[in-house]
Amino acid sequence: SMLPEGKGLASSSADLVATARAVANALDEPMPPRRIESHLARIEPTDGVLYPSIVAYHHRSVRLRARLGSLPSMAVVSVDEGGEVDTVAFNSIPKPFTAADKRRYARLLEHVTRAVARRDLAEVGRVATASARMNQALRHKWSLEAMTGICDSAGGLGVVVGHSGTTLGILLDTAAPDFPARLAAAAQECQELAGNVTVYRTLSFD
Numbered sequence: 001s002m003l004p005e006g007k008g009l010a011s012s013s014a015d016l017v018a019t020a021r022a023v024a025n026a027l028d029e030p031m032p033p034r035r036i037e038s039h040l041a042r043i044e045p046t047d048g049v050l051y052p053s054i055v056a057y058h059h060r061s062v063r064l065r066a067r068l069g070s071l072p073s074m075a076v077v078s079v080d081e082g083g084e085v086d087t088v089a090f091n092s093i094p095k096p097f098t099a100a101d102k103r104r105y106a107r108l109l110e111h112v113t114r115a116v117a118r119r120d121l122a123e124v125g126r127v128a129t130a131s132a133r134m135n136q137a138l139r140h141k142w143s144l145e146a147m148t149g150i151c152d153s154a155g156g157l158g159v160v161v162g163h164s165g166t167t168l169g170i171l172l173d174t175a176a177p178d179f180p181a182r183l184a185a186a187a188q189e190c191q192e193l194a195g196n197v198t199v200y201r202t203l204s205f206d
Contacts, residue, residue: 006084008165010047016040017050037062045091053205054116056109060091068116070205071124075179076160077186078169079194081143090164096137104134125158125171132161132168141168146193154186169200 003011020039024031033050040046041062048057048064056065097105108127115123129151132144139161141147147159147168155178157171170186172179183199190197 004080006086006165007080007167008085008162009167010049012044012087013040013047013049016043016046033064037064044088056113066113068113071116071119071121071202073174073204074121074157074202075172075174075183076169076200076202077156077172077183077190078167078198078200079143079147079190080196080198081141081166081168081194083166085139085162085165087164090139093138101134105131108134121157121171121173125156127158128160128171129158131163132159135161135163139163139165141166143168143194147190150186150189150193154189155182156186174201 003009003014005011017036017040020036021031023029036050037046045059046062047059048055051057051064051067053070054068056068057063058065108130112124112127114120115127129148132141135141136144141161144159144161147170150156151159151170154170154172155176157173159168159170161168170190172182172186176182187197187199
């Protein structure tokens with residue numbers, strides 16, 4: 001895999017799913033998602049990367065909550081704050097969220113579910129930023145507020161973070177008429193902020 005480890009980019013989930021599917025292909029065995037989940041649940045918390053769509057996923061119990069759909073591809077101008085996070089250890093930390101926090105997370109899930117259905121990238125960006133800010137209580141990112149400022153100045157959609165990792169990214173609409181200029185501006189400011197920049201493209205399942 002080309003995914004860096006310990007950054008919150010689901011590298012271990014990708015490796016485990018690929019391994020399960022490779023073994024299934026070699027043995028000519030059916031390996032539907034639920035069977036893969038039953039194996040992965042005995043190993044570690046897992047992202048929902050085994051589904052060919054955007055999903056809401058219970059990563060600690062390793063089960064699907066809902067398929068949300070697909071979105072147009074976006075660019076992600078990403079920085080890495082450095083270091084690595086042990087996903088298993090991170091997910092064993094008690095979550096310090098109140099009942100009000102949980103209700104807010106539920107509302108964010110409702111908002112992003114509707115946004116994906118409408119293919120509303122601006123609302124997806126707003127939800128991502130709100131979720132990133134709430135995650136500061138669990139995995140603080142020193143550059144989050146600076147990244148939101150860069151996002152605003154570059155005309156980005158919002159800021160996304162590796163909730164169990166060290167990365168942050170600015171979401172950009174690749175269909176915007178001035179996308180190249182926005183990308184260049186965001187990358188330059190991110191370089192000045194953190195010293196390392198990677199540009200990703202989100203998958204579109206259309």
